[in-house]
Amino acid sequence: MSKTVKNSFLYTALTAFAIVFALPLFYALYTSLKDLKDVEKMVVGIDRLNFDSYIRLITHYQNAGGGIAVWYLNTIIMTGIIVAGCCIISSMAGFSLAKLNFPGKKIIFIIVLATMMIPYHMILIPVYIMMSKLGWLNTFAALTVPYLYQCLYIFLMKQFISTIPNELLEAARMDGMTKIGAFFRIILPLTKPALATTIIISFTGTWNSYLIPTTFVNKEKMYTLVQGLNAAKDQFFDRVNVTMAGVILTTIPVIIVFLIFQKYYIEGVASTGIKG
């Protein structure tokens, strides 16, 4: 087979797949801009596209104490707290496991590995009971506190920090820096790629999470976007353009963040695969 024939075959196949992968989101975007009476039409004039369904969706929930703006804010707060927590806690833990020597290190590393393998559902009921005893149901505490660390990120951090040469740290010691000082001033700036991986993976995971919010939150004003979308989808079942506006509002932030951090996402996923 000549190279051109092979390449054109390859491009055809890749494009066919790309269409299947991209079509649903394009459909959502296109439909969200149409009027309800145009939804069934394949092609509508560009002058008929508008943001009415977005306005409809945004205003509809305003009086119910929830609303898209509130859900956005809830999601941003939840995701922000978790991403920050995961970055700080896993880099500190990863540094300890990679560069310090202390009794119990092996056990702690085994804990990290074992916890990664256990499905979270395993502990959901006891956590629910704890939350309700603490009065945390329907609060940000329930959505964030238990998830401020994740063993996967500790593992990624440890692997990454292990590759930083010790000479750098020895030089810092010579200059009279404490180990904690060396962590903040030498290690942390060098772990930017691993931090970027943690940010993108925890951002997408938290933003999209449904199981945790749906378990601990049932008040409309504490809904996250994904929960709100699920409710709006049922309510606007017959108004496809409004539901699709909800889909777009929910997914656009993730897609933007993903496009910015894409390189680190791919590296992160690839490295768990190869080393795991």
Place this chain on the structure above:
Amino acid sequence: MVSVSNKKMIGSKWIKNSDSDIFTAYLLLAPFLILWLIWFFYPFIQSFLISFQHFDFSQMDQSKFVGLENYTKLLVNNPEFYEAIGHTVIIVLVAVPLQTVFALALAMALNQDISGKGIFRTVYIIPNITSGIAAATVFMVLFRKDMIFTKAFALLGFPNDTWTAKPDIALLFVIILYVWQQVGFYMIIYLAGLQTISRELYEAARVDGANWFQQFKSITVPSLKPVTFLIVSVGTIQAFQIFDQIAAISRYGKLGSPADSTTTLITYFFTHGIRYPDEMGLGCASVIIFLFIVLGITLVQKKLLEEKE
């Protein structure tokens, strides 16, 4: 593998010089360890304990130890539970091979010397970073009567009908949606795996006159064996836990609709453990069975991989 590289570092001056290492190490580990003990270890133990109790959320002080009763309730004469296991097994058996094959095919295509690879790669990954609820919302529309995906599948002999309302194809709908979301993720792992195979191997094979299929069979597949093992085992464990997509199609009603055709181990657990809080003991027992199934499968897969080597 990890401990070996550590030992080397322990020998260095950086480690030796210290006297307050233990304090520093535990100080830095404290947030993780405290959160883990409270929000993982304690509830993990509790889960086992609750599974042996009759546990009513509204009357927790009246919980009583009932031995294995919850487990026998699940495993003996419980068609609802076995049906849920059956659906879960179908999802795993169909979704995992499909997503693995597609992921490998796409990764191999993107591993060629062609331009525009980056764009294709991004397009394939985007479904994976979209929320399951959002993706399900779009798919539910695209799989309605007379819609584009329904029509495409009608060419293969499927009925032109709203998929999520039909008990006989609703589970297949969940699987198609799930695979569409997962392929990109495993493709990245395969791509990384493919890049570790030396090009010289292929060149040598070509010199010896091996065709494309022979190269694939005797270089690509064996070299990717550890990656495939990882993808199949992670993929299996993930597929067992599918939830969002099923929650999304269960409009207002009971999880697993239409007509309980999409119940799984996880929806069974969620319905009994979280939605009906008087059955928390049963809920905990069901996830513990789930944990053992998952661990068992991982062990079997590992054994199979080792035996073949």
